[in-house]
Amino acid sequence: MRSSTGVKAATPVVVRKASELQSVVAAWRRTGLVVGLVPTMGALHAGHANLIRAAAAENDRTVVSIFVNPLQFGAGEDFDSYPRPLEADRQLAGVLGASAVYAPTPGEMYPAGAATRVRVSGLSDVLEGVHRPGHFEGVATVVAKLFNACRPDRAYFGQKDAQQAAVVRRLASDLDTGIEIRVCPIVRDADGLALSSRNAYLNTEERQAALSLSRALRSANTAFLAGERDHGELRRLLHDTLRQELFANVDYAELVDPNDFVGPGQLAVLAVRIGRTRLIDNHLLGEPFAAALSG
Amino acid sequence: MRSSTGVKAATPVVVRKASELQSVVAAWRRTGLVVGLVPTMGALHAGHANLIRAAAAENDRTVVSIFVNPLQFGAGEDFDSYPRPLEADRQLAGVLGASAVYAPTPGEMYPAGAATRVRVSGLSDVLEGVHRPGHFEGVATVVAKLFNACRPDRAYFGQKDAQQAAVVRRLASDLDTGIEIRVCPIVRDADGLALSSRNAYLNTEERQAALSLSRALRSANTAFLAGERDHGELRRLLHDTLRQELFANVDYAELVDPNDFVGPGQLAVLAVRIGRTRLIDNHLLGEPFAAALSG
DSSP states (O other): OOOTTTTOOOOEEEOOOOOHHHHHHHHHHHHHHOOEEEESSOOOOOHHHHHEEEEEEEEHEEEEEEEEOOOGGOSSSSSTTOOOOOOHHHHHHHHTTTTTEEEEOOHHHSSOOOOEEEEEGGGGGHHHHHHHHTHHHHHHHHHHHHHHOOSSSEEEEEEHHHHHHHHHHHHHHTTOOOOOOEEEEEOOTTOOOOOOOGGGGOOOOHHHHHHHHHHHHHHHHHHHHOEEEEEOHHHHHHHHHHOOOOTTTEEEEEEETTTTTTSSSSEEEEEEETTTTEEEEEETTTTTOOSSSSO | TTTOOOOSSSSOOOEHHHHHHHHHHHHHHHHHEEEEEEEEEOOOOOHHHHHHHHHHHHHSSSEEEEEGGGGGGGGSSSSTOOOOHHHHHHHHHHTOOEEEEOOHHHHHHSSTTTTTEEEEETGGGGGGHHTTTTTTHHHHHEEEEEEEHHHOEEEEGGGGGEEEEEEEEHHHHHHHOOOEEEOOOOOBOOOOEEEEEEGOOOOOOHHHHHHHHHHHHHHHHHHHHOOOHHHHHHHHHHHHHHHOTEEEEEEEEEEEEEESSSSSSSSSEEEEEETTEEEEEEETTTOOOOOSSSS
């Protein structure tokens, strides 16, 4: 918690309804407290932990939302199998400094008759948007709801989902939320794999194959740092590295502008299927490739 | 203003930026004040006055927003000619009890690159939604922005725009805004014409022709009160009355469910073009037809 105004709550209260969260946050506000929100789908790992720690350091009170959002899963995706270890998540959130966990039910979030959707055009229509139709509309809709339910001063997202972070920044600005969007760096395991709740799906062989993503990013980054600026050549490095891994099926591997995700630029973005698990990763070329921050 | 906590501000402050309004409202909130919002497109008339008075009576502070929203006008509609008497509106809002007028510029509301839209499906796809494609997406988007910029406890809309009010109710609930939506009755001139900023477009002959709308609603209502329950017969009364007026071109005249605007029901809704002016009106059959509240 920030400064001396906060008292660390080891066991955060679990809130199930938006109206209840609004009451909790309004009471904080009346005493002048500043509020951070960390939206998650739970199954918290060290990447989430970084977000929660950052929020707890920069705000007086931190809310962690945990909601596996059906709207952002497509048909045939892993909505049903997505891990939901709520009690462990709650304890971890508390240890990291969260004051409240907002864990609404799907019925609370999308009651019968709900008909409102939020959409960010352009950014939602490329890369992830092409491979996961409707995904970013689901993200934008749930984020707009979470922002209204919590009304935080700041909200925290991970750079691992770079395109999602760009969609959220756009939404927060376009809809006049007044919320500052903070994007925290990717956290990688010692072997380079970007942390994701979906890594739990990987068996031993797939886990080895999954290292091809960070290997591809590192290879393009090494070339960039050595002076390579040819877009086609850098892109070829990504694809060549991924092609060497037999178990990797590439959805896309591109170099895009980090703001609009359309024009060519220095952000290398990958989506790769390893067996039945779809993984994404990215790196802004020229930045040092993160040493492992966990594991 | 409600109770003794408010001090009447005869000349409300004019706020041009969302961030500025958020600061103003946050300061009110810290002292425990309750806030009402009256979203308008300006050119305030006695219908708006009723909304502002209701807001001022039920809240400690009232914000009137004045913004002619380009997103909710279609090609060939009256965006350019829509009246914009800002200074007169500000003075009237102050007299009626408003503490602040939020009057952003189009460039402030929709800067280059803005890409986020809010959409309420179903309700937006019938009647007005058919005749004004994109209209309710424009309404929903601007209302979501105004709600975020002001974060009121209550927001006030007029029953004249019945379908809009239903869209806003749905949005406010679906997006967990926590805002109570209040819908105030239609205000009619002594001759029955529902007040609208667009009535200013009518010349003397058109003004006479425009009375056919309230005449049609009154005729269906009289039949309903006399026991008529046949949906086809009541609908025929609407159309027959309108057909007697040579200058009236009917976009629609229907009896719909007041919640979903789809199924048959007791809400009579009309959209009629008189010359180049498009007017709407409605009445819930069985309710007394309002005597003139103004004029």
